[in-house]
Amino acid sequence: MDLALLENILFAMVRTGTPLLLVALGAMISERSGVLNLGQEGMILVGAVCAFIAAYASNSMGLGVIAGVLAGVLVSLLFAFIALTLMSNQVATGLALTIFGTGLSAFIGAGYVGQSLPGLTPFAIPLLEQIPLIGKALFNQDPLVYLSFALFAVVFVVMRYTRLGLIIRAVGENPDVAHAMGLKVLLVRYSAVAFGGAMAGLAGAYLSLFYTPMWSEGIAAGRGWIALALVVFASWRTERVLLGAWLFGFASILHLLLQGYGYEISPNLLAMLPYLVTILVLVLMMRRTTGQGLFAPRSLGQAFSPPR
């Protein structure tokens, strides 16, 4: 295999893994605080459509990104209100968010189907981009890819070294004890869910503004669900989320590789790969750990009502 092909594969892998990384980081934080939000897919879609419309109307990619993030936060707060304040079943509420987000994004985006944006040419970082093999993959990308690196670093540091990370984990492991210690459990959980919404909205903006600079219904294509599986795969550990996101990115671009070697396989069959890999990974994880209970935050998915 020649170097140029390998460089291109790594480039595409990082590019394809970026939305997964963003969503999975947000989902991981929210799950670490004890909230299982299955609405990732819905939040990505709403973020994507709002980002696209804002960018289309204002002709500014920056405004589009901001709109996507805000929209993600807004719908995630809807979820948070019903799941946290009204203490509904989190699984069902997350599903509701996905169904609602899918419908809402299709509805408000209906007039924009087929429209496209100019997109951006990758923004190369001088010198660093010339590193052989990884230079193109890591330092010749869209601005949001660099942002995803930065956000990864922030999440990694916060979860591992700071008091805030400890608070989030305490709330997720045992909300009763956290409450007794004077932590505001609901506030922490609301913030964690909103962070998840912002990340999913950002991922949506990345999809509709940069990755494929156009709007089409269901543009998320199950990435929200794959990201949720990714968090399980990563055992709720930040560094493994990064590794997993790029691995899944690689699985999604395998068809490029196969085409590169001249295999003729239907694109529809190849499109199944990421989903099959997700199932495979879930199975392998469960074999190794005999149940996800070993790593999952202990209060994941359980409602908490502060005692008076």
Place this chain on the structure above:
Amino acid sequence: MHIEKRLQNSNAMVYLSPLLALLLTLISGACLFALLGHSPFTSLYIFFIDPVSDLYGLSELAVKVTPLLLCAIGLTLCFRANIWNIGAEGQFVFGALIGGAMSLHLADSHGFWVLPLVILTGACAGMAWAGIAAFLLVRFKANEILTTIMLNYVAVNLLLWGVHGPLKDPEGFNFPESALFAAQTMLPMLHDGYRVSIALLIALFMLVVVWVVLARTLLGFQVRVMGANRNAASFAGFNGTALIWLLLLFSGAMAGIAAVSEVNGPVGQLIPTLSLGYGYAAIIVVFMGRMHPLGILLASCLLGLTYLGGEMSQIELGLPKSITGVFQGMLLFYLLACDLLISYRVVFSKDGAKTTAPSLSNSSLSDASLSDSRLS
């Protein structure tokens, strides 16, 4: 105003909550229409009443209810047992693909056995698809929510592959569609001029069967036990693994028959966008219907109406058909929010709980001291 836990769950709220959710959805819908510059009342009329204002409209509602109800029947059993099968959509699509392939294969066959074979094929295909999730759950304890969702996407891509490849109509001008099915593979209609097929009768029959099983048999009891606690099955002395298999396979079979009802009924061929999200809407049906057979019948009528309403408001108001999804999402959101009222109640006085609780204990204390003093 605050909320406090009820001493006992309110039975009335279990049934009132869906109605309240519907009311809130109607109000929000009216606001949405007003925001879009349409008269709220006329629009709601167009969405919810107009589509079913004549006999043909009602028959079209039955056309939508059939696949919804079939999917929901299977999901009801799964959800009751706390098995989160989100894969009705994939089971539907795979059932449609294999059932459709069989229909195409039997284009030149004649005989009484053709149609039953097609239905059976669809049911088995749905079962096989659900069986994958059952196997992964039982053997590897892989989270069934994620596996069934992933299988949905795999099934959709398989269908796309089918209609773009081996099942494409050779005389179809290269459109990604199969040939039209032969007449003998199509479900007979109940009445000329309407599109309601005998699948509706199958759905209603299965509904009664499930009702009896749930209410009157040991199996129904086992489902409820497992719903309370997945591990309780083994303590109660029955085979939980077998139950997971049974419920998921049954649910897959129902989704497969739902697919045949649609493909070998109103659609008549394989097309890329076969399911209008029936598998996902059926989840809402089950929740709205309170996981009760009669409830899901009513709820599938309501959800079916959202499809007709979406089509009608596209024609009459020029709104995108996808408004259906907005209404469906709102329904489920409001329902989950209203379900709070089953186990909690809203207290309007400012700090009612705080003042009543101590005063109660005070009075009982003083009662006690009174009686004490009398005794002495």
